[in-house]
Amino acid sequence: MTSHLKKVELHCHLEGAAPPALTEAQAQKYNTDISAYLRDGTYVWHDFASFLECYDKVSEVYKTDEDYALLTETYLQELAGIGTIYSELIVSPDHGDRIGLGADAYIAGICEGIRQAKAKSGIEARLIVTGERHFGPERVIAAAKYAAKADNPLITGFNLAGEERMGRVADYAQAFDIARDAGLGLTIHAGEVCGAFSVSDALDVVRPSRIGHGVRAIEDADLVRRLADLGTVLEVCPGSNIALNVFPDFASHPLRKFKETGVRVTISSDDPPFFHTSLKREYELAADAFGFSDKEINELTRTGIEAAFVDEKTRMALLALI
Numbered sequence: 283m284t285s286h287l288k289k290v291e292l293h294c295h296l297e298g299a300a301p302p303a304l305t306e307a308q309a310q311k312y313n314t315d316i317s318a319y320l321r322d323g324t325y326v327w328h329d330f331a332s333f334l335e336c337y338d339k340v341s342e343v344y345k346t347d348e349d350y351a352l353l354t355e356t357y358l359q360e361l362a363g364i365g366t367i368y369s370e371l372i373v374s375p376d377h378g379d380r381i382g383l384g385a386d387a388y389i390a391g392i393c394e395g396i397r398q399a400k401a402k403s404g405i406e407a408r409l410i411v412t413g414e415r416h417f418g419p420e421r422v423i424a425a426a427k428y429a430a431k432a433d434n435p436l437i438t439g440f441n442l443a444g445e446e447r448m449g450r451v452a453d454y455a456q457a458f459d460i461a462r463d464a465g466l467g468l469t470i471h472a473g474e475v476c477g478a479f480s481v482s483d484a485l486d487v488v489r490p491s492r493i494g495h496g497v498r499a500i501e502d503a504d505l506v507r508r509l510a511d512l513g514t515v516l517e518v519c520p521g522s523n524i525a526l527n528v529f530p531d532f533a534s535h536p537l538r539k540f541k542e543t544g545v546r547v548t549i550s551s552d553d554p555p556f557f558h559t560s561l562k563r564e565y566e567l568a569a570d571a572f573g574f575s576d577k578e579i580n581e582l583t584r585t586g587i588e589a590a591f592v593d594e595k596t597r598m599a600l601l602a603l604i
């Protein structure tokens with residue numbers, strides 16, 4: 283039982299959080315056939331590449347700033363309902379561009395959803411702009427430039443998501459240089475689909491304060507020590523890792539091992555309905571599958587706030603709630 287615990291989420295892709303029923307309603311509204319990607323209330327994919335394709339396709343039924351406001355508010359209110367006090371949403375201006383909405387209206391809709399949710403429940407949220415690796419380095423640089431110039435107090439971080447097997451981190455270094463120079467917090471998907479080398483590359487090239495997943499660092503003991511020494515925070519998404527078969531089961535998942543070896547870890551849901559999970563379930567798993575006590579779970583949550591891409595006043599206010 284973790285319903286009494288306050289919760290924080292640092293790693294959730296906004297379109298990846300779209301409830302199937304809402305996506306279905308959107309598809310009907312725009313008379314779009316997405317039955318190849320969403321059937322009987324379930325997103326249809328069978329491996330990482332087909333998951334990314336499904337994600338990109340179903341995102342296309344969110345077409346206006348109002349659609350994005352609704353999606354954002356719906357997800358944040360779901361989080362608030364389970365005691366979540368802070369959420370970082372990974373958003374991709376490329377998705378706004380791909381549907382012809384444009385990045386500005388895409389972000390404006392999302393920010394409206396954040397405002398509505400905050401007014402109703404008090405939940406605090408920030409945005410991490412992401413480049414999508416499978417759209418290529420030029421698009422990722424464009425996303426970084428967009429984030430750097432946005433001058434939007436809700437955009438506080440930059441990320442690299444998408445097909446980890448495409449290129450090496452060095453190909454995307456310029457994008458991270460742009461984001462770093464703009465003062466954005468840096469995190470990067472690494473060590474999810476690819477092995478420990480991907481996490482080493484990320485540390486060498488990006489020097490991020492956090493890594494999305496990073497779990498395959500467990501394959502290299504020296505790298506685990508390096509993560510612990512650097513204090514790099516891993517945004518661990520156990521349900522996602524099992525759904526994508528990064529590990530065969532929770533018993534072989536390294537979350538507890540990381541914590542015990544001094545690596546700073548947090549828990550998140552990644553793309554909850556795609557992976558048949560939710561932040562509520564991730565917290566339940568922390569207790570039931572990983573055997574963490576309430577005190578240990580609160581440490582994960584506290585680490586999340588310490589690593590959040592927020593101003594210090596907000597961080598202190600959030601810490602006071604734990």
Ligand SMILES: Nc1ncnc2[nH]cnc12
Binds near residue numbers: 522
């Ligand atoms: N788990 C994941 N890994 C990489 N890119 C993603 N985009 C959405 N979910 C993702």
Ligand SMILES: [Zn+2]
Binds near residue numbers: 494552
């Ligand atoms: Zn992710």
